[in-house]
Amino acid sequence: MKVAFLGTGLMGQPMAQRLLDANVQLIAYNRTPEKLAPLKAAGAEIAEHPRFAIREADCVILMLTNAPAIYSVLLSDTSWRMLAGRTVIQMGTITPLESQEIRDSVVAAGAEYIEAPVLGSIPEAKSGNLIVMVGALREQYQRYLQLLQNFGPNPILIGEVGTAAALKLALNQLIAALTTAFGLSLAYIQRQNVKVDTFMQILRESALYAPTFDKKLQRMLEHNYANPNFPTKHLLKDTDLFIESATAQGLNVSSIEGVREVLDTAMRMALAHADYSSLYAAITAANDGN
Numbered sequence: 419m420k421v422a423f424l425g426t427g428l429m430g431q432p433m434a435q436r437l438l439d440a441n442v443q444l445i446a447y448n449r450t451p452e453k454l455a456p457l458k459a460a461g462a463e464i465a466e467h468p469r470f471a472i473r474e475a476d477c478v479i480l481m482l483t484n485a486p487a488i489y490s491v492l493l494s495d496t497s498w499r500m501l502a503g504r505t506v507i508q509m510g511t512i513t514p515l516e517s518q519e520i521r522d523s524v525v526a527a528g529a530e531y532i533e534a535p536v537l538g539s540i541p542e543a544k545s546g547n548l549i550v551m552v553g554a555l556r557e558q559y560q561r562y563l564q565l566l567q568n569f570g571p572n573p574i575l576i577g578e579v580g581t582a583a584a585l586k587l588a589l590n591q592l593i594a595a596l597t598t599a600f601g602l603s604l605a606y607i608q609r610q611n612v613k614v615d616t617f618m619q620i621l622r623e624s625a626l627y628a629p630t631f632d633k634k635l636q637r638m639l640e641h642n643y644a645n646p647n648f649p650t651k652h653l654l655k656d657t658d659l660f661i662e663s664a665t666a667q668g669l670n671v672s673s674i675e676g677v678r679e680v681l682d683t684a685m686r687m688a689l690a691h692a693d694y695s696s697l698y699a700a701i702t703a704a705n706d707g708n
């Protein structure tokens with residue numbers, strides 16, 4: 419099987435590298451061609467336009483920012499006409515509705531569509547330990563299980579197209595909400611002269627603890643948001659997607675709208691490309707007069 423990998427950004431690059439390491443035949447495309455250099459050096463074929471990659475491949479993997487990027491790369495007239503007979507595996511974070519609409523366009527082109535969004539970040543992408551959530555027919559899932567196991571040991575079939583996208587957004591809502599809640603409590607206890615160690619000791623022993631707190635603690639204390647695995651702008655994007663999708667389901671989204679405001683403040687503080695724990699800077703800046 420030959421795979422076209424479209425979108426070799428922060429996540430796509432190490433994921434495509436995993437396929438190369440497993441001796442999967444690979445042709446890669448990225449809008450910014452400079453980012454393809456490491457894959458080229460590792461033996462990947464490079465395409466100058468997505469349609470050339472699609473034409474060569476049996477299976478097309480997408481790791482693009484959002485739905486507009488997918489429309490531009492996969493569903494432009496020239497790319498769309500190349501799709502017949504291929505299977506598209508969409509691995510970025512988009513809404514269930516966007517995923518279903520893209521599936522309909524892909525199927526209309528005579529191709530198959532699977533969604534397979536992932537939980538985990540660059541370290542997990544490099545080591546093949548992503549949590550891969552699959553929205554597909556059981557038969558399609560079984561057919562592509564071995565390929566998907568290059569990204570994570572245990573890809574899970576969630577249900578039909580849309581269900582895996584929904585689960586991914588639900589998990590990312592938790593990332594945004596938990597990190598903001600932790601950052602606010604951390605800032606608060608410091609202002610009230612409670613030792614951080616004491617706070618963490620009690621928190622760790624309590625039912626309130628989540629491992630993500632310790633993962634982000636040091637970055638927050640040091641205001642070190644460099645070398646992000648998951649930048650603030652992507653968490654804002656996913657938060658917006660969640661709000662859109664949950665609102666359409668008639669849910670009260672006021673809690674996550676508050677979190678969204680904090681993310682928006684971080685964006686205005688030029689932290690769009692910083693690690694998302696930089697929302698702590700937005701929380702503390704409110705009282706610093708920054």
Ligand SMILES: NC(=O)c1ccc[n+]([C@@H]2O[C@H](COP(=O)([O-])OP(=O)(O)OC[C@H]3O[C@@H](n4cnc5c(N)ncnc54)[C@H](OP(=O)(O)O)[C@@H]3O)[C@@H](O)[C@H]2O)c1
Pocket residue numbers: 424425426427428429430448449450453481482483484486487490491509510511512536537538539540647648649652656
């Ligand atoms: N980073 C994470 O930890 C993480 C974890 C799980 C899921 N995700 C999701 O995975 C997806 C990719 O994330 P990432 O972190 O790899 O992002 P990224 O580094 O920003 O890469 C995004 C990719 O999309 C391409 N792209 C964006 N807009 C485009 C357009 N209009 N036309 C053509 N190509 C376009 C970019 O091309 P250029 O290189 O030319 O900009 C790049 O290849 C996102 O949906 C993200 O939410 C990310």
